[in-house]
Amino acid sequence: ETGVTQTPRHLVMGMTNKKSLKCEQHLGHNAMYWYKQSAKKPLELMFVYNFKEQTENNSVPSRFSPECPNSSHLFLHLHTLQPEDSALYLCASSQAIAGLTGELFFGEGSRLTVL
Amino acid sequence: GENVEQHPSTLSVQEGDSAVIKCTYSDSASNYFPWYKQELGKGPQLIIDIRSNVGEKKDQRIAVTLNKTAKHFSLHITETQPEDSAVYFCASLMDSNYQLIWGAGTKLIIKP
Numbered sequence: 001e002t003g004v005t006q007t008p009r010h011l012v013m014g015m016t017n018k019k020s021l022k023c024e025q026h027l028g029h030n031a032m033y034w035y036k037q038s039a040k041k042p043l044e045l046m047f048v049y050n051f052k053e054q055t056e057n058n059s060v061p062s063r064f065s066p067e068c069p070n071s072s073h074l075f076l077h078l079h080t081l082q083p084e085d086s087a088l089y090l091c092a093s094s095q096a097i098a099g100l101t102g103e104l105f106f107g108e109g110s111r112l113t114v115l
Numbered sequence: 116g117e118n119v120e121q122h123p124s125t126l127s128v129q130e131g132d133s134a135v136i137k138c139t140y141s142d143s144a145s146n147y148f149p150w151y152k153q154e155l156g157k158g159p160q161l162i163i164d165i166r167s168n169v170g171e172k173k174d175q176r177i178a179v180t181l182n183k184t185a186k187h188f189s190l191h192i193t194e195t196q197p198e199d200s201a202v203y204f205c206a207s208l209m210d211s212n213y214q215l216i217w218g219a220g221t222k223l224i225i226k227p
Contacts, residue, residue, distance in 0.1 A: 002158065040124065042217035043159075043204065056214070090158050097213045102147055104215070106158030 003027040006091050006107035014115050015081060021110045023074040023091030031097050032074040033104065034066060037088040049074060050097050081114045088112075117142040121205050121218025129226050134192045136221045138205035141186070147208035148188045149215070150179060154201045162203075163190070192223075200225045 004025045013019050025032065034046040048056035049068040063085075065077040074091055088111050092104040120139045128134045140148075146167040151159035165172045165179045165188065172179050178191040188207075192199055205218040 002160065004158070040219055042119070042219050043215075045214060048214075056212075092158070102149060102164055102208070103161045104151075104159075106160065108156065108158050 002105045002107065004091060004093055004105050004107035006089075006110050008110060009108065010111045010113075012113045012115065013078070013081065015083075017081075018077070018079040020078065021076040021089055021091075021112075023076075023107055025072055025074075025091075025093040025105070027093055027105060029093040029095050029105070030071055031094045032068060032071070033092040033094075034074065034076050035090040035092060035106075037090055037109070043090070047076075048097070055097070078112070081112075083114050086112055086114045117207075117209055117216050119205060119207055119216050119218040121221060123221060124219065125222045125224070127224040127226060128195055130195055130197065132195055134190075134195055134199070134223055136190045136203055136205070136223070137187060138189070138207075138218050139185075139187050140207040140216070142207065142209055142216070143186065144210040145207040145216075146210055148179070148181060149206050149208075150190050151204045151206070152201045153204065153220075159204055195223075195225050197225050197227065199223060 007022045031050045036044040046060045047066040052068050067075040088109040090109045091107045094104050149164035152162045153159040163179050165181050176193045181188045202220045202222050204220050206215040
């Protein structure tokens with residue numbers, strides 16, 4: 001196990017639903033990330049939190065809303081999603097912002113299907 | 116914007132043979148190049164990385180080479196085994212904002 005746990009592993013929702021993805025890390029890391037993974041595409045960085053403060057928001061639509069209540073927990077709140085938002089959402093953590101130590105520890109992902 | 120090109124998208128090799136995956140990056144200021152392996156149903160996991168002050172790094176059957184002049188780096192896996200079957204991602208670190216720029220991945224298939 002990587003020490004990063006994501007729930008739920010699978011989620012099916014309609015376009016009018018509201019749901020949340022949860023991520024918890026047990027590694028004592030200070031930085032947490034949300035990535036979107038679509039088939040045969042590079043990983044897309046969505047949000048970065050460093051010491052609970054959001055440091056990056058890579059032009060993500062407002063229907064995705066992150067929340068980081070403490071350094072161990074990260075949420076991604078979802079509402080009025082579109083079918084093209086269907087993807088694997090990966091949470092990751094690192095000791096600090098990637099570059100100082102370099103290694104990201106990923107969870108197993110939440111597979112989201114939007115109907 | 117900055118990007119990383121990764122080739123091939125799919126690679127099928129006979130068990131025991133070698134596999135090579137290549138990446139090209141665009142940001143000349145990049146100084147850190149990791150490789151991640153993603154097995155089915157799991158998240159990516161770091162397998163090897165290299166910093167810009169070295170040209171090659173090895174770890175048992177895995178090696179990474181870096182050519183900064185050409186802005187190329189490659190992953191070499193020797194004596195491939197069934198457990199090497201996975202999707203491999205390269206990435207480069209943008210020095211300006213510490214963000215990783217990822218390749219699109221290579222699906223490596225090891226044929227028995």
